[in-house]
Amino acid sequence: TFQHYFKQINLSTIPDCMAPDKLRPGVEAAIKLWNSNTTAAWEDALNSYSDCKSVLSENLSNAKSKLSKESFIKTDSWLETTLAKSLKSDGEITFDQLTRLMVWKLQRGQFRATLMGLIKRKRVKLD
Numbered sequence: 001t002f003q004h005y006f007k008q009i010n011l012s013t014i015p016d017c018m019a020p021d022k023l024r025p026g027v028e029a030a031i032k033l034w035n036s037n038t039t040a041a042w043e044d045a046l047n048s049y050s051d052c053k054s055v056l057s058e059n060l061s062n063a064k065s066k067l068s069k070e071s072f073i074k075t076d077s078w079l080e081t082t083l084a085k086s087l088k089s090d091g092e093i094t095f096d097q098l099t100r101l102m103v104w105k106l107q108r109g110q111f112r113a114t115l116m117g118l119i120k121r122k123r124v125k126l127d
Contacts, residue, residue: 056108064111068103075104095122 033045057072068075083097093101102119106112 060107061111063113064107067106067116068100072104072107075100075107079104 033041036042053073053076060072070078079101083093083101086097087093099119102115106115
């Protein structure tokens, strides 16, 4: 199995400064998935991704929802289809694609307000 090549993650080996009660939501579930011995667990996780996207999209904070006029689900679909094909054929990412990718990242994960400002400033320098 693939786990032969990767070290098992054990919650008890996480340093005290990163105690399980201080981990980000979902980390414990991710560790259990990583340590699972069956492909069924991975298939279940993949099959639940659509439901997770819907829940995330419905619960975006005000700041995250203002990042883009497009919904998170639409941006996620763009990432999986259009961007993936474009990167495969072009071999590079455009500035507009990078901006859209960062919107997706900020909506999906930890919101860092200064990142979009840094990207927009970089655009001014490139023009």
